[in-house]
Amino acid sequence: MSATPAIPGYTYGTAAVPRAPMSLDEFDLLKKTVLFTNDDVKALQQSRAVLQSQVEPILDVWYGFVGSNPHLVQSFIRVADGQPDMDYLGAVRKRFGQWILDTASGQYDQVWLDYQFEIGRRHHRLGKNTTDKVAAAPHISFRYLPALLYPVTATLRPFLEKQGHSPAEVTTMHQAWIKSVLLQVILWSHPYVKAGEF
Numbered sequence: 001m002s003a004t005p006a007i008p009g010y011t012y013g014t015a016a017v018p019r020a021p022m023s024l025d026e027f028d029l030l031k032k033t034v035l036f037t038n039d040d041v042k043a044l045q046q047s048r049a050v051l052q053s054q055v056e057p058i059l060d061v062w063y064g065f066v067g068s069n070p071h072l073v074q075s076f077i078r079v080a081d082g083q084p085d086m087d088y089l090g091a092v093r094k095r096f097g098q099w100i101l102d103t104a105s106g107q108y109d110q111v112w113l114d115y116q117f118e119i120g121r122r123h124h125r126l127g128k129n130t131t132d133k134v135a136a137a138p139h140i141s142f143r144y145l146p147a148l149l150y151p152v153t154a155t156l157r158p159f160l161e162k163q164g165h166s167p168a169e170v171t172t173m174h175q176a177w178i179k180s181v182l183l184q185v186i187l188w189s190h191p192y193v194k195a196g197e198f
C-alpha cells in the first residue's frame, strides 16, 4: 500500500481537531431526519469508485463556478491588495479533493464528526485563514453555505454517469450525495448558530 502524500492543513483524525459538540447518537437522529440510511452509505461507497479518478475535473467545475462569481471568490481575496490569493486557493483545493473521497467513503464515525465541526470553524471567522496562515477575507456569510449545496451536487451528477451505471443507480448515488452534503452543511453551521440553539 502506498502512503497518501500529506495534504497541508488536513488534520482529519489528528489530536489537533477538538471533539464534536454533538454525540454520535444525536447525529443518528439528524441522519434519520434527512432519511439517510445504510443504503446511502453503500451508494456513497459505490460513488467513490466512480469519482476517485475524476477528482480534478470535478474540482475544475466547482472552482470554475466559484471563480466566475465575484461574490464567492471574495472569500479567497487578500485583504492587503484585493487580489485572489492563489496559494490559498491551491491549498484549499487539495483538501477539497480529499473531502470528495472522505464524503464518498461514508465512514461517518467520531473522527469524521469531529472534523465536520472543524470544517465549519474554517468557514467562520472563528477559524478561517488560520490553517493556511493567510490574510484573506475573514469570514464567509452563512447564507452561501446552504446555497452552494445546490451547484455542488447538481454538477456532480454528470460525473456519476461517466462509468456506465444505470440511471437508477446514478440517481441513488446522487441522492446519497445530496443527503450527505446537507448533513455536512448542517454540522458546519454550528458556529453560525447562537449558543444553545443548534
Ligand code: HEM
Pocket (backbone or CB within 6 Å): 009, 010, 011, 071, 072, 073, 075, 076, 092, 095, 096, 099, 119, 122, 123, 127, 128, 129, 130, 131, 132, 140, 144, 145, 146, 147, 148, 149, 150, 152, 181, 185
Ligand atoms: C456546500 C457548500 C460547501 C462545501 C461542500 C464546501 C467544501 C469545503 C471544503 C471541503 C473545504 C476544505 C476543508 C478543510 O480544510 O479540510 C472548504 C474550505 C473553504 N471553503 Fe468551502 N464549502 C462550501 C461552501 C463554501 C462557500 C459558500 C464559500 C465561499 C463563498 C466557501 C469558501 C471556502 C474557503 C475560503 C475555504 C478555506 C477556509 C480556510 O480554511 O481558511 N465554501 N470548503
